[in-house]
Amino acid sequence: MKVRTQFKIVFIAIVVFIWGCGFSHARQITDMQGRKVEVPEKIHSVYGTSPPVTYMLYAIAPELIGGLNFPCREKEKQYLPTRLQTLPVIGGWFGQGQTPNLETLIQVNPDVVLAWYMKNSPICRKTEEMLIPMGFALAYISLDNLEDYPETFRFLGRLLRREERAAALADYAQKTIDKIKAVRDLIPESEKVSVYYAEGTDGLSTECDASVHAQILGLCAGKNVHICPSRTVFGLEKVSIEQVMRYAPDVILSYERSFYDAIFQDPRWQNIPAVQNKRVYQIPSASLNWFDRPPSFMRFLGAVWLINKLYPQKYPVDFVDETRKFYSLFLNVNLNRKEARDIIEP
Structure with a gap:
């Protein structure tokens, strides 16, 4: 039965590929790993193999998204067009052991498959081994660092014929990075605020200082107390x-709301400086988390929020206004000031 199913998938893929070749004009692009890739002259549908990639597509051209990595969560729906909420769920290569549904992918038949290139990652090898023989146009983008995002936006703009839109997002991203780095570079090491990033409902999971999941800490001159080499990409x-008591962080960032609601009543945490000084902050997460999981373009707004929390005197900002501006630009959502405040302080 398994062999018959695999044969069916390969057969359908070949038919789809041959049909596509007969009815579309192609152009050659160079992806962000220097690979030459043939794509249709006009792209109608794109599939991102992981949430960070799909969210980049959403920022630039949501109308081109062909399928989702997982069903839309309730807290996201009020910010997403109805069309996106009804797209087929393909899955993807992300998390621990996740793989896409190939039959659904073949039915969607995207013009281009986009993937995040991670150096020396077996995920990239598996993606290529599975999709290229099936005739899919696979292109890589760079998302390792926030500083990659401006150029990645511009690359996607060229690929998807959305140059003007991509330029606006890239400009915002670059200006945000430049402003934050200018402040960060003036803060002496001895004055940097120590931060513990609390994940999980008990707050006792975290990220190593070099982890992609804690990347904006370094950008914002936060001193991650958990210094170690990451054992896995998953973190x-x-x-x-x-x-955590030995780390004695100045600030605690909370990923889970239930942990934030409990920390000030939990006796185990009461002698930690961040708790004593009321410097425990719940990371906003509407519609996507501003800090992590998944790492996305929302981190640009998250970085402004974080550096303002860590160094309010050095980085003053009307954060309600900044949130409204960001949501309008990146999510095409217009918020009034109350709606923005509700997102910032849920």
Whole structure:
């Protein structure tokens, strides 16, 4: 049965590929890893193999998204067009052991498949081994660092014929990076605020300082207290409450709302400076988390929020106004000031 199913998938893929070749004009592009890729002259449908890629597509051209990595979550729906909420769920290569549904992918038949290139990652090899023989146009983009995003926006603009839109997003991203780095570079090492990033409902999972999941800490001159080499790309390193006590962070960033709601009543956390000084902050997460999981373009707004929390005197900002501006530009959502405040302080 398994062999018959695999044969069916390959057969359908070949038919789709041959049909596509007969009815579309192609152009050659160079992806962000220097690979030559043939894509249709006019692209109608794109599939991103992981959430960070799909969210980049949403920022630039949501009308081109052909399928989702997972069903839309309730908190996202009020910010998403109805069309996106009804798209087929293809899955993708992300998380721990996730793979796409190939039959659904073949039915969607995207003109281009976009993937995040991660150096020396077996995921990239598996993606190529599966999709290229099936005739899909696979192109890589760079998302390792926030500083990659401006050029990635511009690349996607060229690929998808959305240059003007991409330029606006890239300009915002670059200006944000430049402004934050200018402040960060003036802060002496001895004055940097120490930060513990609390994940999980108990707050006892976190990220190593070099992890992609804690990247904006370094950008914003936050001193990640958990210094270690990441064991996996997935992260979520387990720590003990005794470790956190020894770290004695100035600030705690909370990923889970339930942890934030409980920390000031939990006696185990009461002797930690961040708790004593009321410098525990819940990371906003509407419609996507501003900090992590998945890492996305929302981190540009998250970085402005974070550096303002860490160094309010050095980086003053009307954050309600900044949130409204960001949501209008990146999500095509117009917020009034109350709606923006509700997102910032849920």
